[in-house]
Amino acid sequence: MATAKSAKFDIKSYTGFKAITMLCLFVLYAPLVVVTIYSFNSSVSLTNWEGVSFRWYVDVFTGPESGKFKAAALNSLIIAISAATMATAIATLAATGMVRGGKFKLRAVSFGLISLPLMVPEIVTAVATLIFFNAISFERGIMTILLAHTAFCIPFAYLPISARMQGIEDSYEQAAMDLYANKRQAFTKILMPLMMPGIISGFILAFIVSLDDFIITNFVKGAGVETLPTAIFGSVKQGIKPNIMAISTMLLGVSILMVTISYFVSKADNTK
């Protein structure tokens, strides 16, 4: 009886539920699936299927553009790791202050200031950052990209870290202090390990956001300095070749790997 009754309000029984779900999934994933499949196409054509081959993957690493892509990928990786590390460190401190700082004036304002960059159109941030670097005569290059990425990654790292921290009762730190730990020991031995899943999630999110950023990077990068997204864009401007699809598929693979790690890390809840 009870199951029959609740089934009436089950969203799955709504008319068109299945059709709409399938449509949404199709719109979301069809382009990715197409790109992934055609990255294994042996043809020079983008759309004519001629058979399975890894030639475009080989082309990425050995072809005429391979030098450019390798340098760009290395830049992207260095920037993403450094920017995510710095952003995570700053976000951890910010979350500690916001969540453990007690009630202070301008707390709501502080939260707004930390998360506002998420809402600001990226092009505005890009222009503002460029003007800022010009104003202080900071020569554009890999450093400007790194600084800009660090700045806009902070809110992405902050959100999972502070969410995690809010779930940690302060009685753990109190118990540590009660058991003769000083403030630093209470932080490093108790709070940090408990926050670790949030910190790792924050780092991964910041890493992905930095890795695939195009707009801000394109504005603040110096001449001749490319990251993977700007290199891909530059290459596409001269006509799309299947090697772009191979790079995209590899990037997609990295993203999926990162998201998967993040998922398992957050599932390993060490407070329970």
Add this chain to the structure above:
Amino acid sequence: MSSKEQIAIDVRDAVKRYGDFTALKTISLSIKDNEFFTLLGPSGCGKTTLLRMIAGFEDVTEGAIFLYGDEIENLPPNKRPVNTVFQNYALFPHMTILDNVAFGLEMRGAGKSEARKKAGEMLELVQLTQFSTRKPSQLSGGQQQRVALARALAPQPKVLLLDEPLSALDLKLRKAMQLELKHLQRETGITFIFVTHDQEEALTMSDRIAVMSAGELQQLGAPTDIYERPHNMFVADFIGETNLLEVSVDNIENGRAICHLGGGHELTCNEVEGVGVGSKVHLSIRPERLFMSDTPAEGESLKGSVKENIFVGTDITTIVDLQDGPDFVVRTSNSDRGNKRIFEPGTEMFVNMELGAARLLVD
């Protein structure tokens, strides 16, 4: 052995204010060495605030706290040789049971192996040796409670603070833990300060109880003092069950006060300081101090009729209606039914008590 009268914790005129709100209004009390001391009161009475002030988690707005003669109210928690058993236990979830118990010892500078060895001994004391490699989440509530106890006792604090540690346990386990705690206190000889809102728990375990309400100390004394000689209405009402009656004092003679209950009923009580002739005050009589008979017994007797009998397992509770006067609750123990009578509802009878069973209360 230190002398029995040595003072472990001395709270002197301690005040706690949060902005405009006063959580604790000028409290002074001394807790003796080797004592099982309980802070008892309803939620919001300030008992946990006082405990947290002793632990160092709350600052003292005014006044001072001494620990064996040393002033401690300005020291951080990690500089005070007291340990706390938290209400939610606050066991470190990412550490094993053994590492939890060893934590305090290590922070105090013991080597890792020495700390673990002592922690193992503590786990033996609370009979949890076989769980030492598990994480807290793999233990039951009662086991976690014992780990919290072992962790707090391991660094051998001068005073152990317990913040309602039994409130999350079920009744049976709670009763067993009450005895275990009491035994542990006797064995270790450490001063325990126990916070609870459960008056029965307080009466069972404590050497002395401080009853608190609305940020003030209401009464401080041994369990029997508090139960049998409550100072005021709050204490009489909060501790145990009682008949609280509004009376007017008609006459005071030879240390005895004649009280009028309404409807022509009169009772004689011992005189209490601060209660004069003509004052309207309250009077408390414990239900188990009353007994029923069909003719007036020696002592104080009041005529009434039985309204209702309620069977509550070990006792029978009888509601007695005094003509034109207040209702009385009389409790008769089932084991006493040979000596004491139970009347059917509607029967006229007398409610009796010894002189002194009824106590006048100030305010």
